[in-house]
Amino acid sequence: MELCSFLTLDSFITDPLTHGFMRKALLMSSLVAAVCGFLSSYLTLKGWALMGDAVSHSVMPGVVVAYALGLPFSLGAFIFGVGSVALIGFIKQKSRIKEDTVIGLVFTGFFALGIVLVSKIKSNIDLHSILFGSPLGISLSDVKQTIFISLLVVILLSIFRKDLMLYCFDPRHAKTVGINVFFLHYLLLTCLSLAAVVGLQSVGIILVVAMLITPGATAYLLTDKFDNMTVISVLSAIISSLIGIYVSFWFDLETGGSIVLAQTFIFLFAFLFAPRYGIFKLKKLFAGYKL
């Protein structure tokens, strides 16, 4: 019976590891999750969830065009990701329309363009894998790209960790003491575009925004220290990826969806039971007992 085989935790974990594609999927998804989780703390604190959604959807036509031209898809995605942000800024400045409307307007436009392009270009683009991710079918060239981009983002975020924190917290002070706020703004946007690009391989364009905000939101409920928040965010993102992939393997579920659902469940757990900020406040629950 197959059901019996994962009754032992050992085989539940080790059996999938006998498949090469699973090892690759687990490794790459963890890497991607770590990158998105790292960035997630900044995006949550800066209030850029909608921006994350916008950028991740806007990369769609870039991916399609890059595939059609035989270029690295990350390049196309990056250009359109940053382009969408520039366009959002431009329309906001030149019209009376409110920012959230502009964001919604621009990213749906880009996304629609992507879908139309896919139907027109009719190459070997797999729309399903772009929209919903395909961590199990990731190619070798994609692996190289993903590793390169992930390292780049991690290095950039590590170098400017404190400046970015200051930028999210109090940009006015940053400017007053001569820190280049303009640079930090675009650095964060660049990292956002790059993270969206690698994240979409795991969970696809539609859900990649979850990778960019859910781990940060979970961590935010669990700590009052920024450094801890980053660590928790990265860890919860990695754990969700592992859980999602295993669950999708054993129960034959959509992998991207499983990863995001795992993140959502971890968030819900924090939301309900976080020691200080949870609904039930575990600390208070046990306050009468000596633990």
Place this chain on the structure above:
Amino acid sequence: METINYQNFRIDAENICVDYNGKVALYDANLRLKPGQICGLVGMNGAGKTTFFNALTGFVNISKGKIRINGESVRSAQKDQTIAYVPQNEGIDSQFPISVWDVVMMGRYGSMNIFRCPRESDVQAVKDAIERVDLTDHLSTPIGNLSGGQRKRTFLARAIAQRASILLLDEPFSGVDIRTEKLISELFIQFKNEGKTILLSTHDMIHVREFCDLVLLINKTVVAYGETSEVFTPENITTTFGGISPDFLFGPES
């Protein structure tokens, strides 16, 4: 004819204008402050107080006019950490996961290396600053757990740690307890003796009379500027607040 030595002025703003996408927020505003002067910035909401601060710190660009800080450009004032900005409590995200120590350390960022690794001198400056605002017991407290007054003191400590010679304070007395108010007013006297220049915005007319040598009344532009005793008259205040009498605003003879 007497020539003006601009080096003598800490702040010298000449006919500055600021507009946001064609909407004028401030025009033809002038301000000159010397070392050791405390100036109150008074005006209605939307009269351009925050815009004035933003122009001095370089957070917004001026469309006309000239600003000199210690005789130099705003850009070099930023590089030299000359100006410290103390935001109003509403202006910051109090739920940000950051401790008192980390906020005050941000005052040193501008003079650190790119990784913002604190040196021994930075640590000392932060310690001293926190001691001066009497928050030594709260070094690692997240700012979300502080009272309004303690939070205000945290940002004052950041300005102290920065060792700025000019302090811009946005509503320093709003939402603070008596103890903090007393501590801030003592600090003002110390700052004055140290030769720092202070520009503070306030809604409270009593504080203007109490602390400010000079007062700048603005309503998109300068309504009146000068010694508090001469300029801070009911007539000027009424003009600044668009015709509403100070009696109505602050009660008779407050």
